[in-house]
Amino acid sequence: MRIIVLGAGVIGVTSAWYLAEAGHEVTVIDRQPAPARETSFANAGEVSPGYSAPWAAPGIPLKALKWMMQRHAPLIVQPRPDWAKLTWLARMLGNCTPEAYNANKARMVRLAEYSRDCLGALRDETGIAYDERRLGTLQVFRKEAQMAAAEKDIAVLREGGVPFEVLDAEGCARAEPGLAKGEIVGGLRLPGDETGDCFKFTTALAALCEAKGVAFRYGVGVERLVVEGGRVTGAMTAEGPVTGDAVVVALGSFSPALVKPLGLGLPVYPVKGYSLTLPVVDAGAAPVSTVMDETYKVAITRLGDRIRVGGLAEIAGFDLSLPPARKATLLRSVEGLFGGAGDVDRAEFWCGLRPMTPDGTPVVGRTPVPGLFLNTGHGTLGWTMAAGSGRVLADIVSGRRSGIETADLGIARYGREGRRGGALVPARA
Structure with missing residues (x-):
């Protein structure tokens, strides 16, 4: 499949890595001139499941x-x-509430522990260094x-x-x-x-992605998603349309504005x-x-x-x-x-x-709109959960069984609220 990943922070780049590993043709689009130039640039450096x-x-x-x-x-x-x-x-x-806290924490720990294992495997496989x-x-x-x-x-x-x-x-x-x-x-x-420099990691992994054939288009703003026949088929950028079989939105805080016109209320x-x-x-x-x-x-x-x-x-x-x-x-x-x-x-x-997100868990997986996937909403734990989220996303896109339970990680957990859409953020992608 031809997959378009929107966002070249640590979440977008790890998504691209695992999608490429799964055999997909991947293009990453970001408005910045290089990877990890926004929220991934200078975070606290913790990988803390x-x-x-x-x-x-x-x-x-x-x-x-x-x-x-x-x-x-x-x-x-x-x-x-x-x-x-x-x-x-x-x-x-x-x-x-105690009930909500216990359910939310269980999801977060599950993904974070899995992510640490994925990061270790990626490190062993590639020799990537990031302090x-x-x-x-x-x-x-x-x-x-x-x-x-x-x-x-x-x-x-x-x-x-x-x-x-x-x-x-x-x-x-x-x-x-x-x-x-x-x-x-x-x-x-x-x-x-563990600890490590998220910026160094993301930059190094982007280079490894390019070596695998992933195309990066930097300095390109995303204006809207392209929908044909009820299916997302690409993204309209400042340089024109980019088409594919599926789109992954990994734009952090700017994700809700992009998906809102499709009727999705992403509470980020x-x-x-x-x-x-x-x-x-x-x-x-x-x-x-x-x-x-x-x-x-x-x-x-x-x-x-x-x-x-x-x-x-x-x-x-x-x-x-x-x-x-x-x-x-x-x-x-x-x-x-x-x-x-x-x-x-x-x-x-x-x-x-x-x-x-209001419940602390990121939103990872498919949406009710065919061809559209999400990997966003990680809050303070983007670096901690990045590798696991990228692996889970790639498994879902590829139709493979993941190493952990993923049914409660997607936007579907918000029920009608996630489908209705709401004025959450200004449009800027």
Whole structure:
């Protein structure tokens, strides 16, 4: 089959890789001049199946209200009126029940664990390098109350068979010798998690895709999907139509606008995240792998000779501004835990739009419209779930049985809401 993949971020490129592996003729289209130039460019660097959980959880509404009152808040909701934002938030709040949380987390962990296995197999097959480390993730707590609250997460990990270690302050220091003494009271370590530079991975994989015959068309904007006889047969671009047997939409936060004219209400909304990238100046004081700062909801990751500090969540539509206050929060976290490890004066400040679904699970698979497939809505876990999502998507397109259950990953789980369509985002693909 001739498959058109819209989007050359980590989700689009991994989709292209597995589709090409399955024997399809693949063309990838992206408005940027090269792969991974938007949300995949400078994310936190975590491949963390152990932390795959939906934001929508019991108790989150109250926590969110408290966070928004803090100076260095991990969550910011801009007050500007936005019907799409209000609709998405309402649907997310509807998922903050124990029953919904358990169902959503089970889906996410299933896909994330599978994705880690797929990433490992891909790495072994290709020898791809991306500043990867397989040294686990350490979530650190500055307060005893945070340690106590972690018992709920530990119970979920235990039930799911995910390896973990509960550490006191000395144990955290052994795992991460650079951690500032006196800043933390304990931590939760997940030894099975990995780290790596998503931008380097996506760029390298795109090159491997090209070697397999995948065609990349960069700097080409997508205007709309082409439908003939009720079937999607291609995409109309700024350079004219591109036709194929099927189209995969992997445009992150911009996916809903593209599929809305076809009657699909894809409940994906952009949640803005920020990062800093600092050159390492004191290797002994730098993190070994990834440290999750529970207080600020910030991840601090070692990527080769750099430190990536990523996190925060701002619900502000498609705003890409870089407020100094957000940078100050990231700096406060990294300087508090790994003071002097990175060159603050040369820090690169960045933001990206995470495509979030209200239930936390991405939307992967076929749609009610023949010839149209989706691979989007991964939120903060795009890097974690990329390889598995790409493999699942390729299996579904090819009509093959996948390595995991996939029936509950598609847009069909939203029922009539997913079919009706709604004004979720402005058109820009």
